[in-house]
Amino acid sequence: MGIEFRAVGKTYPDGTVAVGSFNLSVPSHRTVALLGSSGCGKTTLLRMVNRMVEPTSGAVLIDDEDVRERDPVKLRRSIGYVMQAGGLLPHRTVEDNVATVPVLDGVPRRQARDAAAALLERVGLDPALARRYPAQLSGGQQQRVGVARALAAEPNILLMDEPFGAVDPIVRRELQDEMLRLQRELGKTVLLVTHDVDEAFRLGEQVVLLKRHAEVAQIGTPVELLAHPADDFVRSFVGGDRADRRLTVQDVDGRRVAVDGDGRPAGVLA
């Protein structure tokens, strides 16, 4: 399932221009990261895919069909959506949070709960946590539940809005690794929003770096953005001018060690 943005614009009723005119093709089974500073329009773009926000110009297509042709409720249920801090329902248990959409879609509750238990395991959670409420979980566990919930309706498309933003860097890294593992197994079409360069580079096969009004500064693989930044804005955003990204090689007793611009070792070359 591919997603296409065709000259999409969004001006909110109060006159705020969130998105000028945005074009992008997200191929099936790929992970594309929308990267940019706060307020550049990332969330607005993401929400136009599942019609939580309607564009004021242009169109969003899924598999060549304009999403406006689709019933918004059905469309939303058919697309996984992972929000910052999990976005869980506080008064429902973990298993019921995960089972909510399948039950709405007509799956018997018992069956949906069994499927939820399997999904919790799949995202690396102990099924014993299924009966807890979200507040009884750590931030990282809540975010894993958020991913399980988004996967519960077996969507082909997964939208992720700063999904791992609310946890410390170590847990964040674990969640990113888990996401990469899951994505290798599942091969969903993933559109991810983040303001974190490292997250975009770790998870995104393609990275779309945005300026204000969702103007595209550059689209490319992480390697392309680092090696061939289109301009100073891109170079500065991706850290090409940052000492901790600039590596040199030093010979240490016959082994080649990569050292960053501040002299800290970054790794050993094989």
Ligand SMILES: Nc1ncnc2c1ncn2[C@@H]1O[C@H](COP(=O)(O)OP(=O)(O)OP(=O)(O)O)[C@@H](O)[C@H]1O
């Ligand atoms: N409902 C709304 N009404 C008016 N303006 C809005 C609305 N939602 C967002 N905006 C504005 O549109 C612009 C883009 O917002 P958006 O949330 O898409 O950006 P973002 O890149 O996701 O930012 P962040 O990373 O801070 O969430 C901002 O200027 C924001 O204030």
